[in-house]
Amino acid sequence: MSRHVLILGLVCFLTFFAGLGRGAIGDSDEAFYAEAAREMVHSGDWLTPHYNYELRFQKPILFYWFVAVAYKAAGVGEAAARVPSALAGLGLSLLTYLVGRRWFDAATGFFAATIVATSFGYFSIGRLSLPDLPLAFFIAAATWGLIEGVGVPLAAPAVSPARRRTWLACAAVMMGLGLLAKGPVALVLPMLAVAPVWWKERPSGRAGDVVGWQPRVTDVLLVAGLVTLVAAPWFLAMLQHHGPAYIHRFFVGENLERFATDRYNDPRPFWFYVPIVLGGLLPWSPFILLWLPTWRRVFSGTRLVTRAEWRAILWAAVPLVFYSLSIGKQPRYILPMLPPMALLLARSVLARLPDAPVRMPRQTALAWCGTLSALILFTLGVLLHRARPLLFALTPSLALVGSGVITIAAVSVLVASWSRRRWALPVTLAAASIATLLSLQYSVATAADLEPVQVMARTYTAVYHGEPSATHRVFVRNLVFYTGVKQTDLVEPAAVVAFLQQSTRVLCVITRDDLDRLTRDHGLQTRTLAEVQYFNPAGVRLRTLLWPDPSRDLETVLLVTNQ
Structure with a gap:
C-alpha cells in the first residue's frame, strides 16, 4: 500500500501541483473565488463573501475560506488560489485507490487512481480556483461512506453496527462540508446514489442470502445531526446578519432555479454530458469500448455483474442522470x-492483462483502444502546433517543445498498444498523459513575461488616481x-x-473593435x-483550432480615458 501511495503522490504532484501558479487568473468564474478570498483577507470579514467590493451571495463560504487560508500561509497569488483544487485532486485519487482496494483489489485501486490523476477533466479543473473539485471529493467520500454504512460487506463476513455508524458519521461530515462548499447537491447526490444500493442489498429474509443491514431511526438522526452541526452555524449566522433574503437567494435562486430553469445557463440537450464525460476521461475514454463485449455477455446471461461493479455503476449513473x-x-x-468510471475502466483493462507471463498473447481489443488514444494525443499535438500563432504571449520554443513531446508520447502509446508485455500499455499511456498535461501546462499556460491582463493591470495602477473605472466585455472578472x-x-x-x-x-477597458464601433456611431472622444494583444479562450471554436488566424482570433484590448 505504501508503495502505491508514494507513486500516486508523485503522479498527483506532476498533474495537479507542478506549475500550478503558471497562468493568470482567468476572466471566468475562477476570478470570483480568487478575488473574493483576497477581499476576505484584506477586509477581515470571514463571514460574508464579497467580490468586486460588493456582497456575493452566490455560493457558500467553505471554498472562500480554503483560498483565504492559503493566501494567509503563502501570500496572495495564482498558486495559492488554486491549491485547494489541487489538494482535492490528490484526495480524489487517493480515495479512488482506497475504494478500489476495498471493493476489488489493490491493483484495481491503484490503476483507477492513476486514471483519475491523469485524466484531462480533473487536470483542467484541478488547476483552477473553483469549488467544483473539492465538491466532487466531498460527494465521492460521502457516497463511499454511505454505501459502506448500509451495504453488505464485500470482504469481512460481518460489520458491527458501531463500525457502520462510523462510516455513516464520516459520510455525514463530508456532506456537511459539501453543503458549505457548494450547496444542497452535496446531500442529494450521495443519498440518490446510496438508495438503489441499499434497496438491492437490503435484508431479504431468505435463507442463504447474505444478511444486509436495516438503518434505524437513530442512524438517520446521527447523519442529519452531524450534517446540521457542520453546516448550520454559518447559514444561521448569515440569516442573522442578512435576513431571509440571503436564504431565499441561495437555496431557491442559486440551486433550484439553476437546476430547473435557464436563468443562469442556456438550455442544453439531454445528451450534453456524454461528450463531456468522454472528454473528461481522456486519454483513457477509448477503453470504454471494452465494456461492449462484457455487457453482451451480461445480457446473454453468461456473466454476472458483481456487487462491487453494481455499486460503481449506480454511483456513476446517478450524477449523469x-x-x-x-x-x-x-x-x-x-x-x-x-472515480467510479475509473474503477470500472480499470477492471475492464486488467481483465485483459493475464497474470502469468511477462509476455502475453496480444489483446487485439486492448491494442485498438490504445491506438485510438494514441491518435487522440497525436491530434492534440498537431492542434497545439497549429495554434502557435495565437499563443503570442508564450515562449515560442516552449510551444514547439510541447507539441513535440505530445507527438512523441502519442507514438510511444501506439508502440505500447501492440506490445505483448503485460504492463506496457497502461504504464506508457499514464506516462504519456502526464507528459501531455505538463506540456500543455508549460507551453499554453506559460507566458514569456506577464500575461495580457497583468500587463494591463500594471499600466492601470500607474495611471489610476481614484477616478471611476469600468470594463466592457473583456477582463470583466479578473x-x-x-x-x-x-x-x-x-x-x-x-x-x-x-x-x-x-x-x-474615467477609465475604461474595452476592445479596439468595440471602441471603434461606438466612436463611429456616437462620436466618442477618448485617449x-x-x-x-489578447487571445480570449472563451471565443475558441473548432475553426479556431483547425485554421487559426491571428487577425480574426486575437483581440486588441485598450485602456482609455475620456480626457
Whole structure:
C-alpha cells in the first residue's frame, strides 16, 4: 500500500501541483473565488463573501475560506488560489485507490487512481480556483461512506453496527462540508446514489442470502445531526446578519432555479454530458469500448455483474442522470462520476492483462483502444502546433517543445498498444498523459513575461488616481484581482457611451473593435493609455483550432480615458 501511495503522490504532484501558479487568473468564474478570498483577507470579514467590493451571495463560504487560508500561509497569488483544487485532486485519487482496494483489489485501486490523476477533466479543473473539485471529493467520500454504512460487506463476513455508524458519521461530515462548499447537491447526490444500493442489498429474509443491514431511526438522526452541526452555524449566522433574503437567494435562486430553469445557463440537450464525460476521461475514454463485449455477455446471461461493479455503476449513473435532467448544465457539474468510471475502466483493462507471463498473447481489443488514444494525443499535438500563432504571449520554443513531446508520447502509446508485455500499455499511456498535461501546462499556460491582463493591470495602477473605472466585455472578472480597484461592468453599449461621456475623468477597458464601433456611431472622444494583444479562450471554436488566424482570433484590448 505504501508503495502505491508514494507513486500516486508523485503522479498527483506532476498533474495537479507542478506549475500550478503558471497562468493568470482567468476572466471566468475562477476570478470570483480568487478575488473574493483576497477581499476576505484584506477586509477581515470571514463571514460574508464579497467580490468586486460588493456582497456575493452566490455560493457558500467553505471554498472562500480554503483560498483565504492559503493566501494567509503563502501570500496572495495564482498558486495559492488554486491549491485547494489541487489538494482535492490528490484526495480524489487517493480515495479512488482506497475504494478500489476495498471493493476489488489493490491493483484495481491503484490503476483507477492513476486514471483519475491523469485524466484531462480533473487536470483542467484541478488547476483552477473553483469549488467544483473539492465538491466532487466531498460527494465521492460521502457516497463511499454511505454505501459502506448500509451495504453488505464485500470482504469481512460481518460489520458491527458501531463500525457502520462510523462510516455513516464520516459520510455525514463530508456532506456537511459539501453543503458549505457548494450547496444542497452535496446531500442529494450521495443519498440518490446510496438508495438503489441499499434497496438491492437490503435484508431479504431468505435463507442463504447474505444478511444486509436495516438503518434505524437513530442512524438517520446521527447523519442529519452531524450534517446540521457542520453546516448550520454559518447559514444561521448569515440569516442573522442578512435576513431571509440571503436564504431565499441561495437555496431557491442559486440551486433550484439553476437546476430547473435557464436563468443562469442556456438550455442544453439531454445528451450534453456524454461528450463531456468522454472528454473528461481522456486519454483513457477509448477503453470504454471494452465494456461492449462484457455487457453482451451480461445480457446473454453468461456473466454476472458483481456487487462491487453494481455499486460503481449506480454511483456513476446517478450524477449523469441527475444533471442530464437539469435545464442549466455546466461541464464541470459531472465531475463526481469520474472515480467510479475509473474503477470500472480499470477492471475492464486488467481483465485483459493475464497474470502469468511477462509476455502475453496480444489483446487485439486492448491494442485498438490504445491506438485510438494514441491518435487522440497525436491530434492534440498537431492542434497545439497549429495554434502557435495565437499563443503570442508564450515562449515560442516552449510551444514547439510541447507539441513535440505530445507527438512523441502519442507514438510511444501506439508502440505500447501492440506490445505483448503485460504492463506496457497502461504504464506508457499514464506516462504519456502526464507528459501531455505538463506540456500543455508549460507551453499554453506559460507566458514569456506577464500575461495580457497583468500587463494591463500594471499600466492601470500607474495611471489610476481614484477616478471611476469600468470594463466592457473583456477582463470583466479578473482585472479587479490584479488592480485591487472596484470595476463597473458595463454590459450594454449604451452604458459605455454614457460612462465615457461623463464630464469627470474615467477609465475604461474595452476592445479596439468595440471602441471603434461606438466612436463611429456616437462620436466618442477618448485617449488610449495602453493596449495589449489578447487571445480570449472563451471565443475558441473548432475553426479556431483547425485554421487559426491571428487577425480574426486575437483581440486588441485598450485602456482609455475620456480626457
